[in-house]
Amino acid sequence: MHVTFKVTAGDFSNAGKISSSIKTLLKQLNISSVDVKRIIVALYEAEVNVVAHSYGGEVVCDIEPHQAFIQVIDTGPGIPDLDLAMTEGWSTATAEVREMGFGAGMGLPNIRKNTDELSIQTQAGGHTHIMMRFYISEGTI
Amino acid sequence: MTLRDVVEIVQGTVLCGEEFLDREVKLGFASDLMSDVLTLLADDILLITGLSNNQAIRTAEMSDITQILFVRNKKPTKTMIDLAREQNITIIVTACSMFKSSGLLYQKGLQPIY
Ligand SMILES: Nc1ncnc2c1ncn2[C@@H]1O[C@H](COP(=O)(O)OP(=O)(O)OP(=O)(O)O)[C@@H](O)[C@H]1O
Ligand SMILES: [Mg+2]
Numbered sequence: 649m650h651v652t653f654k655v656t657a658g659d660f661s662n663a664g665k666i667s668s669s670i671k672t673l674l675k676q677l678n679i680s681s682v683d684v685k686r687i688i689v690a691l692y693e694a695e696v697n698v699v700a701h702s703y704g705g706e707v708v709c710d711i712e713p714h715q716a717f718i719q720v721i722d723t724g725p726g727i728p729d730l731d732l733a734m735t736e737g738w739s740t741a742t743a744e745v746r747e748m749g750f751g752a753g754m755g756l757p758n759i760r761k762n763t764d765e766l767s768i769q770t771q772a773g774g775h776t777h778i779m780m781r782f783y784i785s786e787g788t789i
Numbered sequence: 790m791t792l793r794d795v796v797e798i799v800q801g802t803v804l805c806g807e808e809f810l811d812r813e814v815k816l817g818f819a820s821d822l823m824s825d826v827l828t829l830l831a832d833d834i835l836l837i838t839g840l841s842n843n844q845a846i847r848t849a850e851m852s853d854i855t856q857i858l859f860v861r862n863k864k865p866t867k868t869m870i871d872l873a874r875e876q877n878i879t880i881i882v883t884a885c886s887m888f889k890s891s892g893l894l895y896q897k898g899l900q901p902i903y
Contacts, residue, residue, distance in 0.1 A: 661868070664847030671851070685853055689827050692851040696823075696844075749840040749848070754824035761828075 649673075649711045655695060655722070657704035660748050666707050667692040670718075677711065683784045686762040687716055693755040694720040694778050700745045702776065714785075720778040728772035734760065790814060790898060792856055792879055795835060798897050799858065799883040799890050805870050806856070806879030814856060817899040819891045823848040829902060837890055841865055846872045855879065860887045 651673070653666040667688055674684045691707070698705045698720060705722030727733045734756050741751025760766055765781035793810040796803060803810065819837035820826055823844055826836060832853045838845055841863035849857055850872075856879045859865060865873075865880055873880050883890055895901065 661843055663844060664851070667851055668847070681853065685851075688851050692847070693824065693827060748842060749821060749823040749838075749844050752822040752824045754822075754828065758824060758828055 651709050653707045655698045655705050663696050663699040667695050670709055679784050687782050690759045690762040690780055691718055693759050696750055697755055698722045700750055716782045718780045722776050724775050726772050726774040726776055727770040796881055798893050799885050801881040801883040804880040805874050809879045815900055816902050817894055818902050819887050839887055849878055850876045860890050
């Protein structure tokens with residue numbers, strides 16, 4: 649199954665809608681609640697990052713038997729120092745983002761914890777492309 | 790304790806999810822940082838927060854949290870309440886601060902996560 653969604657930069661009132669839709673989908677596929685939770689927590693963190701830190705982008709979700717492959721791709725501004733960004737507590741979040749309850753610098757570390765395979769391609773001035781793979785144990789797909 | 794007990798202990802008001810007041814809650818977590826909440830593995834948590842916006846409800850939804858206590862009379866918007874209803878999330882509001890709410894609930898046996 650292949651689905652894609654657009655993510656709008658700065659649109660905090662709708663941040664999480666995509667994760668919510670995909671959560672509904674995963675539940676309909678009878679994927680275990682433990683797998684659903686880690687997939688959705690990682691996706692939601694990535695979705696909020698696109699809303700909070702980027703110019704906007706998309707979520708591309710491929711669900712196959714035994715695995716979910718989710719890509720979150722935005723159009724910039726990219727992450728200059730990825731190692732630093734992956735460090736717990738590191739954040740460049742604006743006051744506006746902090747007011748929304750984000751900006752603890754825990755999103756990327758949280759994504760790493762919840763994924764089975766994680767690959768991030770990014771560079772200053774370029775786009776950020778996050779690839780998350782999850783092995784799933786149950787499901788009717 | 791049940792959600793009904795929570796309401797009584799903090800003298801709260803239920804804004805939605807009245808039908809779930811018999812639900813048991815064992816663990817409490819107080820935070821305004823949503824990514825902090827998103828690290829929790831346990832379910833059946835009472836989220837105690839002063840952050841009253843859509844993302845508080847979304848974060849609960851993504852973390853399988855089905856009860857939120859908003860402190861200091863932070864009034865959730867209609868959109869938030871609609872979102873919560875869709876997800877069968879109970880919303881309770883209290884005039885107590887985060888510190889007082891947590892203290893009262895801890896004293897009555899609500900367990901911390903850490
Ligand atoms: N898609 C992105 N585009 C550009 N920069 C990003 C992107 N995602 C993350 N970053 C950068 O990496 C930093 C760390 O991200 P991370 O998700 O770990 O923390 P945060 O979003 O700042 O706070 P939290 O996720 O805890 O609410 C961000 O502050 C930002 O500087
Ligand atoms: Mg983040």
